[in-house]
Amino acid sequence: MYKLLSHNDLDGVGCGILAKLAFGKEVKVRYNSVSGLDREVAWFFENEKKDTFLFITDLSVNEENEKRLDAFHHSGGKVQLLDHHLTSVHFNDYEWGRVVVEDADGKLTSATSLFYEYLVAHQLMEPSVAVEEFVELVRQYDTWEWEKNDNHQAHRLNALFFLVSIEEFEEKMITRLKSSTHFDFSEFEEKILEMEENKIERYIGRKKREVVQTKVDGLYAGVVYAELYHSELGNELGKEYPHLDYIAILNMGGKRVGFRTIHDHIDVSEVAGKYGGGGHAKASGCSLVEEAYNKFVVETFHLEPLREDAKRNRYNVKRSMFGSFYKNRAEEIFLIYPLNECDWTIDHYKNHNGSDFFQF
Numbered sequence: 001m002y003k004l005l006s007h008n009d010l011d012g013v014g015c016g017i018l019a020k021l022a023f024g025k026e027v028k029v030r031y032n033s034v035s036g037l038d039r040e041v042a043w044f045f046e047n048e049k050k051d052t053f054l055f056i057t058d059l060s061v062n063e064e065n066e067k068r069l070d071a072f073h074h075s076g077g078k079v080q081l082l083d084h085h086l087t088s089v090h091f092n093d094y095e096w097g098r099v100v101v102e103d104a105d106g107k108l109t110s111a112t113s114l115f116y117e118y119l120v121a122h123q124l125m126e127p128s129v130a131v132e133e134f135v136e137l138v139r140q141y142d143t144w145e146w147e148k149n150d151n152h153q154a155h156r157l158n159a160l161f162f163l164v165s166i167e168e169f170e171e172k173m174i175t176r177l178k179s180s181t182h183f184d185f186s187e188f189e190e191k192i193l194e195m196e197e198n199k200i201e202r203y204i205g206r207k208k209r210e211v212v213q214t215k216v217d218g219l220y221a222g223v224v225y226a227e228l229y230h231s232e233l234g235n236e237l238g239k240e241y242p243h244l245d246y247i248a249i250l251n252m253g254g255k256r257v258g259f260r261t262i263h264d265h266i267d268v269s270e271v272a273g274k275y276g277g278g279g280h281a282k283a284s285g286c287s288l289v290e291e292a293y294n295k296f297v298v299e300t301f302h303l304e305p306l307r308e309d310a311k312r313n314r315y316n317v318k319r320s321m322f323g324s325f326y327k328n329r330a331e332e333i334f335l336i337y338p339l340n341e342c343d344w345t346i347d348h349y350k351n352h353n354g355s356d357f358f359q360f
């Protein structure tokens with residue numbers, strides 16, 4: 001028997017789909033949140049047969065379970081952890097751990113791509129074009145390479161994942177991957193995905209007008225409340241307000257905060273780490289512990305949202321060589337303009353100088 005414990009996002013479920021394709025009824029799959037995995041690992045030790053092969057993908061365990069897994073491995077137990085998060089690289093010290101963030105060709109990895117590679121290399125699965133295409137879509141979505149490559153199929157796969165239940169998604173994908181030579185969406189899926197994309201666009205448009213700005217530990221954060229579409233929101237808001245170092249997305253019902261950045265010089269796993277969370281350099285999260293609650297909720301709740309740029313603005317644009325005008329809520333005007341090729345400066349104008357002229 002095999003047991004797979006994986007993350008409950010597209011990349012984690014991608015691993016579950018591969019496991020079911022490879023092992024069929026011989027595998028039990030459980031999807032977990034980042035914080036739920038350790039309980040499942042403890043359950044595994046208490047309840048599963050000792051000869052069950054344990055896979056852990058897209059997630060990593062706490063120190064206690066790390067020791068238990070190593071002891072399990074040394075007593076002849078079969079275990080393999082596959083991950084691509086930078087925060088888990090120390091698992092490479094174990095024979096049963098394999099953490100790769102970037103492969104030999106410099107390509108970013110995902111848990112699904114690592115698991116596929118593992119299954120094929122260990123002859124547990126036959127390579128297939130359709131599966132390879134599916135794996136690549138998951139990888140591109142999980143690493144955000146889809147955006148650079150303009151690969152909307154990858155984005156759509158994730159949208160479909162959220163439109164149906166995990167069970168339904170698994171079943172759909174498994175049937176499709178078993179029977180098709182290429183991975184494609186059905187006509188019906190294409191239509192609902194199009195509707196979903198329009199809905200997301202409207203949702204993000206609304207959220208753009210709700211962002212407040214705060215400074216936390218020397219970094220500028222844009223704070224917004226949202227329960228849905230965190231990746232898309234983090235990315236769009238980051239691009240809309242490029243001066244912000246990162247976006248903090250508050251999910252009050254879930255008592256969590258997600259952090260996203262579009263900037264290479266910012267590592268949001270460090271930001272989340274300050275509040276006991278973790279994740280990637282570009283996407284991370286933590287529970288809304290008291291300190292995070294104070295900084296992101298209490299201290300920002302009274303703030304007014306950032307002003308949105310005028311729509312269809314063609315001339316007064318960011319980084320214009322002629323300068324860009326900004327107006328704050330006190331009606332004061334600022335001009336940001338380049339001094340030379342690399343330096344920028346800002347001038348501050350009071351609202352009115354008192355003189356009027358009847359001609360231009």
Ligand SMILES: [Mn+2]
Nearest residue numbers: 011058111142
């Ligand atoms: Mn992943």
